[in-house]
Amino acid sequence: MPLWTAPAASSLDRRSLLRLGLSGFALAAGGIRPASGQQARYLRIATGSAAGTYFPVGETMARLLSHPPGLPPCDPGAACGVPGLIATSETSEGSVANVQAVAGGAVETALAQADVISWAQTGSGLFADKPAMANLRVIANLYAESMHLVVRRDAKIASVKDLKGKRVSLDRPGSGSRVDALLILAAHGIKQSALKVFELGPSQASDALAGGEIDAFFFLGGAPAATVLDIAGGDQIDLVPIAGEVRDKLLSQARYFTATVIPAGTYPGIGETPTLSVGAQWICAAERNEELIYDITRSLFDPVNRPVLEASHPKAAEISLANATRGIAVALHPGAIRFYREMGITLPPNAI
Numbered sequence: 001m002p003l004w005t006a007p008a009a010s011s012l013d014r015r016s017l018l019r020l021g022l023s024g025f026a027l028a029a030g031g032i033r034p035a036s037g038q039q040a041r042y043l044r045i046a047t048g049s050a051a052g053t054y055f056p057v058g059e060t061m062a063r064l065l066s067h068p069p070g071l072p073p074c075d076p077g078a079a080c081g082v083p084g085l086i087a088t089s090e091t092s093e094g095s096v097a098n099v100q101a102v103a104g105g106a107v108e109t110a111l112a113q114a115d116v117i118s119w120a121q122t123g124s125g126l127f128a129d130k131p132a133m134a135n136l137r138v139i140a141n142l143y144a145e146s147m148h149l150v151v152r153r154d155a156k157i158a159s160v161k162d163l164k165g166k167r168v169s170l171d172r173p174g175s176g177s178r179v180d181a182l183l184i185l186a187a188h189g190i191k192q193s194a195l196k197v198f199e200l201g202p203s204q205a206s207d208a209l210a211g212g213e214i215d216a217f218f219f220l221g222g223a224p225a226a227t228v229l230d231i232a233g234g235d236q237i238d239l240v241p242i243a244g245e246v247r248d249k250l251l252s253q254a255r256y257f258t259a260t261v262i263p264a265g266t267y268p269g270i271g272e273t274p275t276l277s278v279g280a281q282w283i284c285a286a287e288r289n290e291e292l293i294y295d296i297t298r299s300l301f302d303p304v305n306r307p308v309l310e311a312s313h314p315k316a317a318e319i320s321l322a323n324a325t326r327g328i329a330v331a332l333h334p335g336a337i338r339f340y341r342e343m344g345i346t347l348p349p350n351a352i
Contacts, residue, residue, distance in 0.1 A: 040069050043087040043296065045282075046101055046110035048094040053222045053315050054111045054280065057142065058089035060312040061282075064305050065296050079305050082295045095176055096126065102283055103133035109288075109296075113145060113220070114256035114279040116176045118329035125179055135286040137333035138351070139297055141326050143318035144260050144277035147180060148219045149240040150206075150228055155215035157240060160188045169198040169205040169217035177202075180278070181218035183254070187246045202227040209237065216240075220278065222315045223262045232267040239267070243274040250276060255350065256329040279327040280315070286333065293335025301339075325351055 045062055048054035067074065067081035074080030081087070090107070092098055098110035099120040119125030123132030151157040155166060163185070170192075171177035178199075185192070198205070198214050202225075205217035210231045219227060231237055239262060251257050260277040264270070284293060299305070301321050310317040325332070325340060325347055332340070332351045340347060 039084065041082075041085050041292065043085055043109060043292075044107045045087065045089045046092040046098045046107045047089050048092055048098075048111070050091050052094075053225075053313070054094070055089060055091055056313045057280075057316045057319075058111055060309065060316045061300060062087040062089045064308055065299050077304055079308050080299075080302075082292070082299050085292075085296070087296075096120075096174065099133060099136060099283070102285055103136055105285065109139065109282060109284045111142070111280055112283055113176045114141070114281050114327050114329055115180060115254070117281060117283060118254075118256050119179075121330045126174060126176070137284055137286045137288075137331055137336075138328050139282040139284055139293060139333055139336045140300065140319075140324045141279040141281050141328055143222060143280050143315045143323070144258065144327075145220050145280050146223045146260055146262055146277045147177075147184070147242060147275050148221065148223070148225065148228055148262070149184075149216060149242065149275075150209060150219060150231075151216040151238055151240055152209060152212070153235055153238050157216055157238075159240060160184060160242065160246070161190065162240075163216060164190060164194045165196070166215040167196040167198060167213070169200040169208065169214055171205070171218055171220075172199055172201050175201075176278075177218055177220040180220055180276075183250060184218075184242060184246075184276070187250050206231050222280065224266050224314070228267055233269055235269060237267075237270075239270050239273040239275075241274045242276050247274070247276060254329075256327055258327045277327075279323075281328070284333055286331075288333065288335075290333070290335040290338070293333045294338050295335075297336045297339045301343075321345065 045058040047058035065081045065087040066085055067083050068086050069084050095112040095116040098112045099117055101107040102110050117136055119127050120133045121136040123130060157163060157166060170181045200208055202219045206227045208214045209217055247259060251259060256278050257276050260275060262273040262275060264272040309319050321343060325345060328348060328351045
């Protein structure tokens with residue numbers, strides 16, 4: 001039985017081949033055919049919307065991991081992928097769709113929020129009415145997605161408690177942002193009934209705030225986020241801190257939360273803002289081949305790849321061994337565990 005099933009032609013099209021620079025390959029009726037007799041292996045990375053952060057980060061990862069059959073051996077000290085591997089990134093509906101696709105075997109790997117991964121793996125939160133996806137495993141934590149509580153400055157909202165009686169978007173039903181927003185409100189003793197609740201996606205919420213239709217919205221994403229940058233500047237908006245004893249309480253209750261700071265100047269005119277974050281993590285199913293998961297983990301964190309990560313996208317630049325096991329709430333894949341142990345990294349008990 002092969003380690004990986006070749007993706008359908010629709011998921012590995014001519015543009016994907018050109019992006020990966022697969023010289024020496026020809027399109028065939030069911031996909032591609034190596035120029036040499038070497039067997040190709042395939043790896044898909046499900047990401048998110050093409051307009052979001054997951055997709056460009058996934059594209060960078062796919063380029064770094066790929067080293068198709070027929071290419072010459074890697075030069076010492078040069079960025080290089082896994083021999084015989086063809087990796088591609090695919091757009092998707094995001095974290096919820098991605099955990100389902102990975103658990104069901106529809107895709108080999110994906111990017112997803114740490115909280116969504118935890119809920120799916122334990123059958124809680126968004127997945128409380130569904131069977132637990134117990135086979136989900138983490139390969140690596142990649143970067144932080146920060147909770148933004150964006151407010152109109154003329155709404156006079158300086159703290160979470162000031163949201164009472166205000167027009168607040170909690171994001172769409174079924175979104176990870178919404179569940180985390182409700183956890184933050186509950187930790188502050190605020191019920192939904194105390195707010196004028198709106199259920200808007202990030203782009204809609206940003207437009208509504210700029211148009212004076214709402215006073216605040218919650219949004220979980222990598223900073224700087226385009227949906228906030230679009231309305232920043234001109235003293236129109238501010239970010240509300242999530243800090244102090246309430247943040248400490250949330251950190252103790254949920255392993256996927258970490259404390260973070262959105263640095264001053266990330267958004268024009270807005271100072272340093274303490275908040276909570278969850279990791280954007282790379283996941284696979286427990287049954288995926290240990291040797292290949294080891295190989296792709298080692299390749300991603302190979303020091304020769306640092307310049308590529310740093311030059312590609314601000315969030316890809318955060319991918320590092322120092323962050324690789326941070327904020328993990330479910331077990332790591334055995335292939336990843338083997339690599340981290342070889343690197344001398346102490347693993348959290350819940351990750352083994």
